[in-house]
Each structure stands twice: as structure tokens, then as C-alpha cells.
Amino acid sequence: GAVVSQHPSWVICKSGTSVKIECRSLDFQATTMFWYRQFPKQSLMLMATSNEGSKATYEQGVEKDKFLINHASLTLSTLTVTSAHPEDSSFYICSARDQGPSSSYEQYFGPGTRLTVT
């Protein structure tokens, strides 16, 4: 089956620094990847849709300059949390959509990255 990996699985950084999270589709190509944030009380938020070779589309209310998304290839998207603050501590999940001939909306999710900002 389709596999999506994330790296790192957890990261601790100091306030004011930036941290990059990678999302890779391992056995399929993904023109579209998504970034989600899961808050401590389990609620989910879609942050942005990442399109290969073009700018990401951010959801309303998500700071574009804070959460930089780059989708440089069909198998890699990165999320950079810039000038991180403790309130950015969260669980970040990516997903990728298989660009195969099927018109299915099937998304495959990564295992998530736990970010703790101290």
C-alpha cells in the first residue's frame, strides 16, 4: 500500500528558532500534499494544501509567513515553522494524494511529527 513518511517523528526546539518537517511519499507520486495540525485535545486543523511546483494554498487563518511550505518534487513536501513559540507546540501530520489514474480522493497520511517548543 501507499506509504507516507515524516521526519523527524519528534523534535524539541528552543523558542525563536525554526524547524523543518519533511513529508515523503515513498512508493507513489503526489502532486498534492496536505499539512494538518492536531491540538492537545485531539481536534484537527487543515493548515494548507501543498502543490508540487507551485505555491501552497493556505486555509483561512493560517499564517503563511509562519508556516512555510515547499513542495519541490512529486515525493517531498516540507513544512518549516519559523520563529517557533511554545504555542506552536503540536502534532503535525501530513498526507499525500496519489496522482494515479483513479479519480479517487484517496489520501495517505504520515505518522505525524510531535513538535515541542521550549
Add this chain to the structure above:
Amino acid sequence: AQSVAQPEDQVNVAEGNPLTVKCTYSVSGNPYLFWYVQYPNRGLQFLLKYITGDNLVKGSYGFEAEFNKSQTSFHLKKPSALVSDSALYFCAVRAAPNTGGFKTIFGAGTRLFVKA
């Protein structure tokens, strides 16, 4: 304001019995509706979606959901529950708010416990 409600924090059902996980929404325009499941050791997975067309949508693992426009609901159902269905289920709706742009709103999640 747009919102999604999963009125039950937890649903308990016996294995073999039918299960329903409820979802209602309030959005302007025509919504796109989704169900996701988060297993304890397997992460988040997409279950099914409604965009347009047939109101009854079939998804993964034998789940289905029915879009009911008049009741603004999109309840998730399965005829016969399995213990392995025990997980956290999220309903989501995607719509264009009046202020422009799209926003996907998730419900708070419903934890399903299936007892053997």
C-alpha cells in the same frame, strides 16, 4: 459561522451490531464532507467523502455515510461492527466562507469502542 458537530464524545457498541457515528454541520453553500479515522498505532486514515451525486457514499473497511441536506447531517454507519473498528473518528466539512477562501473544519472527534 461555519461549524461541525459530533454530538457524542464516545460511542459504545457490541461486536456484530450496527454502528452509527453522528455528524451535523452548518455551512453556507454546498459543502464537501469527509470522514477520517485515527487508529491508536496506525495514524490517521481517510475513510470516505461526499462531493456531489449519490447521497449514500461507500468508503473503506465497510463504512458508509449518508448526506442528508435537509437535516445537514453526514452520519457514518457500518452494518456490523468489528473490535478492530475501535478508534477515533473525525467528521470534516470543507466550504467557502463568506469572507473568501476555503476552510476545512473538523469535528471534535468521536471515540468508538467496540466490545467483543
